[in-house]
Amino acid sequence: MPSLREVVDLFHQWYPPATAESWDAVGLVCGDPSAEVRKVAFAVDPTYDVALEAVAWGADLLVVHHPLFLGAVSSVAATTPKGRVVQTLTAGGCALLTAHTNADQAVDGVSEALALALGLQDLAPILPAPTGAMDKVVTFVPHEHADAVREALTGAGAGAVGDYDSCTYSTTGEGRFRPLPGATPTVGEVGELEVVPETRVEAVLPRGRRAAVVRALLAAHPYEEPAFDVVELADPGTATTGTGRIGSTEPLTLDAFAERVAAVLPATAHGVRVAGDPGRTVRRVAVCGGSGDFLLDRMAGSDVDVYVTSDLKHHRASEYLEQVQFDGGTGPALVDVAHWAAEWTWLPVVRARLAEAWGDKVDTHVSTLRTDPWQFRK
Secondary structure, X not given: OOEHHHHHHHHHHHOOHHHOOOOOOOEEEEOOOOOEOOEEEEEOOOOHHHHHHHHHXXXXXXXXXXXXXXXXXXXXXXXXXXXXXXXXXXXXXXXXXXXOHHHHOOOOOHHHHXXXXXXXXXXXXXXXXXXXXXXXXXXXXXXXXXXXXXXXXXXXXXXXXXXXXXXXXXXXXXXXXXXXXXXXXXXXXXXXXXEEEEEEEEEEEEHHHHHHHHHHHHHHOOOOOOOXXXXXXXXXXXXXXXXXXXXXXXXXXXXXXXXXXXXXXXXXXXXXXXXXXXXXXXXXXXXXXXXXXXXXXXXXXXXXXXXXXXXXXXXXXXXHHHHHHHOOOOOOEEEEEOHHHHHHOHHHHHHXXXXXXXXXXXXXXXXXXXXXXXXXXX
């Protein structure tokens, strides 16, 4: 059986805590990292009822989207709502792990799960996550020393590309130089023009590793004064992670698309609210799991036909619609769904991912308890 530490490490590979917003509280909340994990339950909210369900099922770990401790608390006594959750889970031997904004932007994350649940294809982030700044280092070295320099560069952090490491490129050529008085050349004589068969070695590296890579190059290079370049690379703009998702669907009316949304998402008292012409054709769809009114300004004037999100505020939505009307109708229609329902679509995705990783070593369960706070409407 995997340990809790191993399961948490796997989740952190998929949803790195470093990608969470600075105000967020993600990661392991309670539990012994050395404990074995046989059963993992998934839910959106760490409510008392969810905790009771997880313990009754025999879960060793409850994975939730929303943090239990987003704000500071001074007590986890069972007389407080948060304390009841902690006490219930602890007494039942169940750990708690949160993946919140680090799961929102990720591949196989919340917004991507919502987009796929709605049948969207050709997905791309609305706001691509900033990729780490990259450099390329280039140096020229005698053939017989090229392997040693390559190993030094990659050992210092260069040459990592996606799921590959030790990535370098080499071409051959000639190096020309004349050692001057005071030089102690590795090759050649002072005052004599020297021509040396050399290998050009180049590799990409994270900009944060620049100093370490250059130090490694200088230490491994046989020349007293090695030639090298460090080139800052442009952002390729190919990020697959980021805020929200935009995708395409077969043409259908806004009314028909809203019917699809209602059919796909778990039923809630909130339902599906729509602002737009029911007969409008929908081809391009943007989605943002959770509260997405912060993207309304970006949606205005875009080529998106409908924007699906949650918690749209009255004044923001009203002002957006007025701006769209003023701009001659340029901008997507709005579909507002229950926050819990939109984010629930992630649970089957992450459950399947864990089941694929651990097979029959770990049993999994997705909670269907409706933790949306609204119970009914008139």
